[in-house]
Amino acid sequence: MSLLPAQTGNHFQAFSSFDGWSYDRPRLHEWQLKWLNLQLQEILPGNAFYREKLGTDSLQLDSLADLSAVPITTKVELVESAEASPDGLSRHHTYPATDYSRMHRTSGTTGRPLMLLDSAQDWSWWSGTWQHVLRAAEVTAADRVFLAFSFGPFVGFWSAHQACVDLGATVIPGGGLTSLARLEFLKSSSASVVCCTPSYALHLAEVAASEGISLTELGIRRIIVAGEAGGSVPAVRQRIEAAWGAKVVDHSGATEIGPWGFGWPDRIGLHVTETSFIAELLPIEGSEDDTLKQLVLTSIGRFGAPVIRYATGDAVRANLPSDGPCQFLWLPDGVVGRVDNMVTIRGVNVFPSSIDAIVRQVPEVDEYRVRVFRREHLDELEIYAEADDLICGKVQKLLAVQLGLRINVAHSPAGSLPRSEGKARRWHDERKS
Amino acid sequence: MSLLPAQTGNHFQAFSSFDGWSYDRPRLHEWQLKWLNLQLQEILPGNAFYREKLGTDSLQLDSLADLSAVPITTKVELVESAEASPDGLSRHHTYPATDYSRMHRTSGTTGRPLMLLDSAQDWSWWSGTWQHVLRAAEVTAADRVFLAFSFGPFVGFWSAHQACVDLGATVIPGGGLTSLARLEFLKSSSASVVCCTPSYALHLAEVAASEGISLTELGIRRIIVAGEAGGSVPAVRQRIEAAWGAKVVDHSGATEIGPWGFGWPDRIGLHVTETSFIAELLPIEGSEDDTLKQLVLTSIGRFGAPVIRYATGDAVRANLPSDGPCQFLWLPDGVVGRVDNMVTIRGVNVFPSSIDAIVRQVPEVDEYRVRVFRREHLDELEIYAEADDLICGKVQKLLAVQLGLRINVAHSPAGSLPRSEGKARRWHDERKS
Numbered sequence: 131m132s133l134l135p136a137q138t139g140n141h142f143q144a145f146s147s148f149d150g151w152s153y154d155r156p157r158l159h160e161w162q163l164k165w166l167n168l169q170l171q172e173i174l175p176g177n178a179f180y181r182e183k184l185g186t187d188s189l190q191l192d193s194l195a196d197l198s199a200v201p202i203t204t205k206v207e208l209v210e211s212a213e214a215s216p217d218g219l220s221r222h223h224t225y226p227a228t229d230y231s232r233m234h235r236t237s238g239t240t241g242r243p244l245m246l247l248d249s250a251q252d253w254s255w256w257s258g259t260w261q262h263v264l265r266a267a268e269v270t271a272a273d274r275v276f277l278a279f280s281f282g283p284f285v286g287f288w289s290a291h292q293a294c295v296d297l298g299a300t301v302i303p304g305g306g307l308t309s310l311a312r313l314e315f316l317k318s319s320s321a322s323v324v325c326c327t328p329s330y331a332l333h334l335a336e337v338a339a340s341e342g343i344s345l346t347e348l349g350i351r352r353i354i355v356a357g358e359a360g361g362s363v364p365a366v367r368q369r370i371e372a373a374w375g376a377k378v379v380d381h382s383g384a385t386e387i388g389p390w391g392f393g394w395p396d397r398i399g400l401h402v403t404e405t406s407f408i409a410e411l412l413p414i415e416g417s418e419d420d421t422l423k424q425l426v427l428t429s430i431g432r433f434g435a436p437v438i439r440y441a442t443g444d445a446v447r448a449n450l451p452s453d454g455p456c457q458f459l460w461l462p463d464g465v466v467g468r469v470d471n472m473v474t475i476r477g478v479n480v481f482p483s484s485i486d487a488i489v490r491q492v493p494e495v496d497e498y499r500v501r502v503f504r505r506e507h508l509d510e511l512e513i514y515a516e517a518d519d520l521i522c523g524k525v526q527k528l529l530a531v532q533l534g535l536r537i538n539v540a541h542s543p544a545g546s547l548p549r550s551e552g553k554a555r556r557w558h559d560e561r562k563s
Numbered sequence: 564m565s566l567l568p569a570q571t572g573n574h575f576q577a578f579s580s581f582d583g584w585s586y587d588r589p590r591l592h593e594w595q596l597k598w599l600n601l602q603l604q605e606i607l608p609g610n611a612f613y614r615e616k617l618g619t620d621s622l623q624l625d626s627l628a629d630l631s632a633v634p635i636t637t638k639v640e641l642v643e644s645a646e647a648s649p650d651g652l653s654r655h656h657t658y659p660a661t662d663y664s665r666m667h668r669t670s671g672t673t674g675r676p677l678m679l680l681d682s683a684q685d686w687s688w689w690s691g692t693w694q695h696v697l698r699a700a701e702v703t704a705a706d707r708v709f710l711a712f713s714f715g716p717f718v719g720f721w722s723a724h725q726a727c728v729d730l731g732a733t734v735i736p737g738g739g740l741t742s743l744a745r746l747e748f749l750k751s752s753s754a755s756v757v758c759c760t761p762s763y764a765l766h767l768a769e770v771a772a773s774e775g776i777s778l779t780e781l782g783i784r785r786i787i788v789a790g791e792a793g794g795s796v797p798a799v800r801q802r803i804e805a806a807w808g809a810k811v812v813d814h815s816g817a818t819e820i821g822p823w824g825f826g827w828p829d830r831i832g833l834h835v836t837e838t839s840f841i842a843e844l845l846p847i848e849g850s851e852d853d854t855l856k857q858l859v860l861t862s863i864g865r866f867g868a869p870v871i872r873y874a875t876g877d878a879v880r881a882n883l884p885s886d887g888p889c890q891f892l893w894l895p896d897g898v899v900g901r902v903d904n905m906v907t908i909r910g911v912n913v914f915p916s917s918i919d920a921i922v923r924q925v926p927e928v929d930e931y932r933v934r935v936f937r938r939e940h941l942d943e944l945e946i947y948a949e950a951d952d953l954i955c956g957k958v959q960k961l962l963a964v965q966l967g968l969r970i971n972v973a974h975s976p977a978g979s980l981p982r983s984e985g986k987a988r989r990w991h992d993e994r995k996s
Contacts, residue, residue: 282739306715
């Protein structure tokens, strides 16, 4: 199947290399160009989607700057390609379907679910790329990593699981359990690291408190979060860290892209794993804040289902070069929000994470919900918080001070709002329905 | 860590070898003795549990017959060993805890949950042993295998998943979904093989029928079942096969033991994977049927957590030599029942599977429940069936004819009894509570 077995070898080894952290930009760009050209050489003959998009079955770039001549890829294109295929698979899969060993599916948060296949080599790329998250989180072979999630069709926890196994840590799959059963298993299994969404880390803390279980005595050192922006939102992060007595490490990825970013303990934000991805930052239409960009990524190494100039939909602020322990592109606010979810209220760009950052400064609010609606042709927000009127007033004041916006905060009874072990669904945009 | 790296090599290769299927008994015993002695040599220095139980840190057997001098191991011993350990792990783990990469947990059906660790080499043994199930089921690299289960702490589906990946088939993890969502994903993913419990295969058929989805049009070729006796119960098997238009293949295993048995399409019963296990058949106390034995297994190849002469709790009938396509020990009725669940009603041994075999002959019964109780010092059964009085009467007559017992069958409203995606809990033994 692969045309390049000798040149590409085992992708785990190539993409888990931490040398790249110290590369200067020219050296990093050399690495990226080498792998991009290897990938183009490997994929174009078999990849109908990119062969047609690029208009050629053989392309080699002289420099990374030439990449800007290649058209952007959107999720809509992949979904439409899948819908037009008799087998339901997007045509950006390079090899025949029987050459793959794993099938996963996107959550369909922004469109219809998309099925993605990975070959054994692609899977070694996933695991190799994930090693950067584990290294940054200071997870070692001596750790026991508890994955507080029901392993379903989403790739995130499967790839985390594989990466931990390949590191030599002990993985503890905590799926198919109630939150209380998870807490008990966490305790009995002597876990030292937990992987979950930020919302679920807070929800487990709520359950622990109500059951009289002391989370800080469990001996958890690190909580690796993903799926939502919380890991790079200071107030959310502090709240999780206080509840667990553990350091939070953010991580970002997507089924159709790969595990593209990792955070650090004691440091907010995400690094793009630039040895596995080429990052570009494009303007966001309708944004009045020109420091805010859309992250566009090209994967290098996932030959079976590559994305080239893929519009992630993630709004970020970039800071380059990083002043941190790693020279990769640093996004000091992590993922600020989804471009799709951005709302412009009286000239101010608001994302779910901006609201989260403020609401979470008030520890008395257990859960909340945001309603986005239109009033006389203008976008508006309203918040329902599980807190008394006094606390609701406090949140409202914080919003006014920190966003410069008057947003109504209404009381909701304790326990009345839904909790989730996956991505929280706090943002209800009535304009779209 | 391993003392025998050169000798043992990669366990996947050794234990996935299908040559063993055609071995005559002397040759098979030679293989078993070789691996048993390698295992004893490897484990005894580090395995406190077996070192103490066997009273030595170096033991080599001259023949398999000598194994009968070794004491039986029970689950209670492993649970007690775990309870007495500061880290909650049974002392039958050979290596230091940091040498392992996976932690799983038993369901606790027969006692408290037990945590089990597997090293990378143990895991390759699991996958190698599982290949026999896949080979018998005629699963190939071209298949897409849908795992209809939320991947939690139980090892079964994790090992199935790994085995499919190692075979080169495409695995589709179907956890964390409702039954309807699973059916839709099954359809869109073009799966050809499904793994689940027999109960859940029937439950999915119920949901499909109520939603107007035609299971037989999905193109599923094989359903690999485990977790309950159903796969070797003719009436259950026929019912699943008719609903899905697919052949059922039984499989048996346990977290603390390994994946020890596999069935065939078009053939009832289980083969013991004798290249990975040494099987013995011991009398069952209290049984009035002396063809019924308890299966006792010694794993060979799972050095990190071996079981030696382990009382599985499974009641079986043996037929040796097999007249089938494989020379391994054949259990023509599969697992007849759990020794613990055997009830003697007026001199007749009754297992949950005996009842299941009869109730499932009446397709109008959607779900049922069995109550075991004591009346004037004698054990009694009563059945609640989701069916009208006429059908209940029909089931009652079948029980009288086929078991020779009068068992009351009472009506229960449609949909009133619980369904489960895991092991069904139809057997309620009030004598134990």
